[in-house]
Amino acid sequence: MRMLDIIEKKKRGGILNREEIAFFVQGYTRDQVPDYQMAALLMAIWFRGLEDREVLDLTLEMAGSGETLDLSDIRGVVVDKHSTGGVGDKTSLVVAPMVASLGVPVAKMSGRGLGHTGGTIDKLEAIPGFSAALDKKAMVDTINRVHMAIAGQTANLAPADKKMYALRDVTGTVDQTGLIASSVMSKKIASGAQVIVLDVKTGSGAFMKREEDALELAARMVSIGKGLGRTTAALVTDMNQPLGEAVGNSLEVVEAIRTLQGKGPKDLYELCLALGSQMLLGAGRTGDPGEAKKLLQEAVASGAALATFKAFVEAQGGDGAYVDNPGLFPEARHVAEVPAPRSGYVQAIQTEEVGVSAMLLGGGRETKDSPIDLAVGLLVRKKVGDFVEQGEPLVRIHASGRERLEAVAARLTEAYTIGDAPVQRLQLVKKVLT
The missing domain is CATH 3.40.1030.10 (Nucleoside phosphorylase/phosphoribosyltransferase catalytic domain)
Structure with missing residues (x-):
């Protein structure tokens, strides 16, 4: 079996069998399949997709690529x-x-x-x-x-997934549902x-x-x-x-x-x-x-x-x-409020911007080696559907230094959309699948 044949098959929309999936998962985990060939296969999968049987087989192979936990000694259904x-x-x-x-x-x-x-x-x-x-x-x-x-x-634990995800992250192939599900x-x-x-x-x-x-x-x-x-x-x-x-x-x-x-x-x-x-x-x-x-x-x-x-x-x-x-938890040295620029109803929040703001304060990692400041972060005071008066706090910033406060405050102000018309509260649980 050759990796090139597997790439060609998937490139043309073919359905990979269990043996072919085992070949590239095991080969890549053991450094027998090079990055450039795996990258080519991942891009072919991104364009052609994976059938349910392929996703199931890929999941099993990645799960079995390293240690698996036997929890049978735990009393009850885990x-x-x-x-x-x-x-x-x-x-x-x-x-x-x-x-x-x-x-x-x-x-x-x-x-x-x-x-x-x-x-x-x-x-x-x-x-x-x-x-x-x-x-x-x-x-x-x-x-x-x-x-x-x-x-x-x-x-x-599933080392094949860890290695494949690192490659997906730098080859534009993260956002494929079959690959995400199996990961x-x-x-x-x-x-x-x-x-x-x-x-x-x-x-x-x-x-x-x-x-x-x-x-x-x-x-x-x-x-x-x-x-x-x-x-x-x-x-x-x-x-x-x-x-x-x-x-x-x-x-x-x-x-x-x-x-x-x-x-x-x-x-x-x-x-x-x-x-x-x-x-x-x-x-x-x-x-x-x-x-x-x-x-x-x-x-x-x-x-x-x-x-x-x-x-x-x-x-x-x-x-x-x-x-x-x-109250024993560490507290940030500086606390500041982000005031509402106008009165009205919160129409929408660009939530990713709120997350990025927390990261910029030091609460998250930009790279895997970035240190984390455990005390910093945000308290979101107004949510979608809430009425807010001009000057009333939208968010409270907890920061370890003043240097990032202003930039983060501006970012958070931009993340909020405030309008005159009332809006419905967001539905939290949209669907349950069993």
């Missing part, structure tokens, strides 16, 4: 939740302890963020002592004790959970700007999960404005704690109830969506969800006092 990413998305910090407090084990592998803010691991490391460096035994033991663990992805699901399959719940974002602050593209991606990922025997659900959710109020690492952890206390933003809580319900349904904790939502609400109201979050933090070396007293 669930995982994944988000395609957005601005202010701290749902894992809230929904995982909500679900875990009900006795359903949650095993999550997370990476570090590259973009607006840090990833879930970066955010949790705002808590002194917290460590995501868990081997398989430590992860299993932690989940059996406190019903949840969030561990960093190992270098050998996400290969890591989820290798991570070992029996139930996978996906949060697929769409809108101005999401990777998938168009709702129809997000729906296609969600459907393909659910199809992969079903084809590989995993209970899978996907929610297509709105990212035309930041989720909650906080955008920034420590700020988002504090908001997550407030939400577990029952004091968080309504949209964040609503989304966590929707995601958590699917996790409970998939695990068989209940078969009734209404009952699932009620169980999650009771877990928050009783304090069980917050107690589980504290137990999880302490189990992974973190200082539980920060959960009891969020």
Whole structure:
């Protein structure tokens, strides 16, 4: 078998079989297929697409290219939740302890963020002592004790995907739904959970700007999960404005704690109830969506969800006092308000600009080696549909220095569209696919 023949076949619209897919995945992972040939194949795939069978086979090959986690020693049906990413998305910090407090084990592998803010691991490391460096035994033991663990992805988890994604990133082939679906699901399959719940974002602050593209991606990922025997659900959710109020690492952890206390933003809580319900349904904790939502609400109201979050933090070396007293988190040295330039209703928010502003403050990474300032970020005070008086704050900036405040404030002012006419509130959950 030759790589050139596989490239030619796909270039002409042919459907690759399992042996051909195994050949290029294994060959590229072992440095037997050069970058230039893989780049040619990826571009052919971008133009010609992938059939469902090809996506399934590609997912399996990438998942099997490195280590896979055997979670059979965990008591109960193990669930995982994944988000395609957005601005202010701290749902894992809230929904995982909500679900875990009900006795359903949650095993999550997370990476570090590259973009607006840090990833879930970066955010949790705002808590002194917290460590995501868990081997398989430590992860299993932690989940059996406190019903949840969030561990960093190992270098050998789906290494084929990691290598192929790096090439896609520099060859203009990232935005192909078959490649995206197999990339996400290969890591989820290798991570070992029996139930996978996906949060697929769409809108101005999401990777998938168009709702129809997000729906296609969600459907393909659910199809992969079903084809590989995993209970899978996907929610297509709105990212035309930041989720909650906080955008920034420590700020988002504090908001997550407030939400577990029952004091968080309504949209964040609503989304966590929707995601958590699917996790409970998939695990068989209940078969009734209404009952699932009620169980999650009771877990928050009783304090069980917050107690589980504290137990999880302490189990992974973190200082539980920060959960009891969020005022201990570091605060930025400078705080400034972004005033509304006129009175009216918030018509739209260019959400990606809000995310970029947080990154420019130091809250995210421009490159993989960029340091993160855990204290900086934004608090979004006005959302789409809100009425605002001229001079009233739209956003509160938390910065470590004054030098970037003015530039970020100007950027945030431009991100808001304010008009005279009232507008409808945005629909948060657009569709649920199971």
